[in-house]
Amino acid sequence: MNDQSTPEIDESKAPLIEHLIELRQRLLWAVAALVVAFGFSLFFADDIFAILVKPLTAAFPAGEGTLIYTKLYEAFFVEIKVAMFAAFFLAFPIISNQLWAFVAPGLYAQEKRAFLPFLIATPVLFMAGAALAYFIVMPTAFRFFIGFEGEVAGLSQEALPAMGDYLSLVMQFILAFGVCFQLPVLLLLLNRAGLVTRAQLKGLRRYMVVAAFALAAILTPPDVISQLMLGIPLILLYEVSLAIMWFTDRKKIEIEEA
Numbered sequence: 001m002n003d004q005s006t007p008e009i010d011e012s013k014a015p016l017i018e019h020l021i022e023l024r025q026r027l028l029w030a031v032a033a034l035v036v037a038f039g040f041s042l043f044f045a046d047d048i049f050a051i052l053v054k055p056l057t058a059a060f061p062a063g064e065g066t067l068i069y070t071k072l073y074e075a076f077f078v079e080i081k082v083a084m085f086a087a088f089f090l091a092f093p094i095i096s097n098q099l100w101a102f103v104a105p106g107l108y109a110q111e112k113r114a115f116l117p118f119l120i121a122t123p124v125l126f127m128a129g130a131a132l133a134y135f136i137v138m139p140t141a142f143r144f145f146i147g148f149e150g151e152v153a154g155l156s157q158e159a160l161p162a163m164g165d166y167l168s169l170v171m172q173f174i175l176a177f178g179v180c181f182q183l184p185v186l187l188l189l190l191n192r193a194g195l196v197t198r199a200q201l202k203g204l205r206r207y208m209v210v211a212a213f214a215l216a217a218i219l220t221p222p223d224v225i226s227q228l229m230l231g232i233p234l235i236l237l238y239e240v241s242l243a244i245m246w247f248t249d250r251k252k253i254e255i256e257e258a
Contacts, residue, residue: 026098033094037087045079048086052170055134056071056161059142059205069163071096078163085171114192118185129181129233133173137229141173144225180234187241198245201238206236 041048057065069075100119104112146159190196199208201208212234220226 005152023102026102030091030095030098031096033091034087038089039082041086041090042079042083043106045082045086049078049082050165052082053169055138055170056142056166058139059146060159066160067163067166068160071164074162074164078167081164081167081171096123113144118189121185122182125181125185126178129177129179130174132229133177137177137226138170138173140229141221141223141226144223173220173226176231177233180215180230181237183234183237184241184244187238188244191245198242198249201242201245205238209235212238 005118053067056067059065069078093101107115148157148222149159150157187201191198191201213231216227216230220230
């Protein structure tokens with residue numbers, strides 16, 4: 001009995017060990033891509049930071065505006081953070097490719113076709129959210145914040161943003177909008193998995209409006225403009241998700257009837 005059971009245990013362990021070895025290899029490639037991207041980004045950190053500063057520059061009157069750092073090491077660590085931030089975006093295609101290469105062999109062809117649109121939509125929607133934050137939301141919000149410059153009781157009130165604080169604010173805007181724009185991917189995946197239906201989500205529409213603005217209040221600075229500019233797109237993305245579900249459900253019914 002023992003002689004017969006031992007080979008079965010060894011055979012069952014072999015695939016697991018092979019998967020762990022492959023996972024380690026995939027992780028090493030992902031980390032290597034991130035390290036290379038970090039080195040490249042660090043070399044161009046000043047140029048990348050200059051791009052991130054442009055919305056603030058445009059918000060100030062021409063020739064005005066100053067970025068300061070209040071700690072001697074702040075400017076150095078800002079460059080490190082900028083390089084890490086940029087490295088993630090540069091390495092993301094390789095990281096996602098390694099993840100897909102590890103998962104794909106365990107999927108049927110039909111499952112691969114079902115997941116591929118979501119894999120493509122994820123970076124596209126993230127970039128769309130980040131672009132909205134960079135080109136529209138941040139310039140508008142920064143002009144609103146800088147509008148408080150002037151005199152108060154005979155004293156000059158001037159905006160002097162610190163480099164570290166400004167970078168944190170920019171990263172907050174970009175990540176908040178990029179992540180929130182994944183809402184259609186999340187809802188459609190839940191629908192595809194059978195966890196939620198279009199009718200259920202449609203019934204939750206009024207609660208989604210409240211949740212969208214509550215989430216916007218948490219993820220953006222405490223100003224009405226930023227919250228509206230995130231809350232309204234979230235509601236629109238929710239409606240787009242419902243429209244896509246309606247289309248796919250109708251197409252599925254037509255296929256079944258045929």
